[in-house]
Amino acid sequence: MKVTTIPFMAMRKIVAVFSILLILISIGSLATKGLQFGLDFTGGTLIEVAYEKAPDLDEIRTVLAENNYSDVVVQSFGSPTDIVVRLANSYTATLGDEVLTTLQEGGKQAVTLMRSEFVGAQVGEELREQGGLGMLLALAIVMLYVAVRFQFKFSIASVAALAHDVIITLGFFSLFEVEFDLTVLAALLAVVGYSLNDTIVVCDRVRENFRIMRDTEPYDLINDSINQTLGRTLITSLTTLFVLLVLFFAGGEAIHNFSMALLVGIVIGTYSSIFVAANLLLALKVTKEDLMPPVKEEFEDEMP
The missing domain is CATH 1.20.1640.10 (Multidrug efflux transporter AcrB transmembrane domain)
Incomplete structure (x- = not known):
């Protein structure tokens, strides 16, 4: 060279x-x-759901915003049908089921809850x-x-x-x-x-x-x-x-x-x-x- x-x-x-x-x-x-800082550092809830077909992420964000879920991050995870919803600084024992119900009522296809985890601020x-x-x-x-x-x-x-x-x-x-x-x-x-x-x-x-x-x-x-x-x-x-x-x-x-x-x-x-x-x-x-x-x-x- x-x-x-x-x-x-x-x-x-x-x-x-x-x-x-x-x-x-x-x-x-x-x-x-x-x-x-993301949820890994600030603390909050991570909810993973699975759709039958690849959903519109903007539509999911709109549905959650209309139901008063703030500071939400929606991302594909692994495949187009697997979606992760991150909610900063919020957690209840039934939060995963509540988000799942909101997505089922506001969407056009079936949704399955895969996991719901909480990361503490500490x-x-x-x-x-x-x-x-x-x-x-x-x-x-x-x-x-x-x-x-x-x-x-x-x-x-x-x-x-x-x-x-x-x-x-x-x-x-x-x-x-x-x-x-x-x-x-x-x-x-x-x-x-x-x-x-x-x-x-x-x-x-x-x-x-x-x-x-x-x-x-x-x-x-x-x-x-x-x-x-x-x-x-x-x-x-x-x-x-x-x-x-x-x-x-x-x-x-x-x-x-x-x-x-x-x-x-x-x-x-x-x-x-x-x-x-x-x-x-x-x-x-x-x-x-x-x-x-x-x-x-x-x-x-x-x-x-």
């Missing part, structure tokens, strides 16, 4: 401003609007806290791994790039008020792994080039390293995006937000692997001396 000669590092200042702007918008939205709060701690733990382990595998400056650049990806993805969900549930949290953790993989590839090439291209300045060396790995990065990202687009448009409501989080995260992760991590390495003034093994001092006994 022919190596490109795109001057990525010449665009580093523009890219830095763009990334900072995205992060500020994301943090601002998270601070003012927060995340629209459980939702614990899931939210544990999810956040899991994300921080993942970033800490990544930083430790990269520091041991490469060098401390590489670990700072890698973790900063991962934090950049997570913050912007969260900001997207906050800004556009998309529901944040456990599937989105799982997607975020997957984005961390995906983005890390791309970043490690670039870092590994930078390290190799520092040992081979001894007379090359860090600015040119990092730029060459990105160009050398660009083909692999784009092919991996595009093939992943094709699969995610299929899931997003044809996977149904159950994985809609999951695939959306992965789409946003992988686009941002690819961008950060090419620009952000390398830009930070240059800002941290990484040199070939940083990657050289420490010289052991030899002591010789002096004869009188």
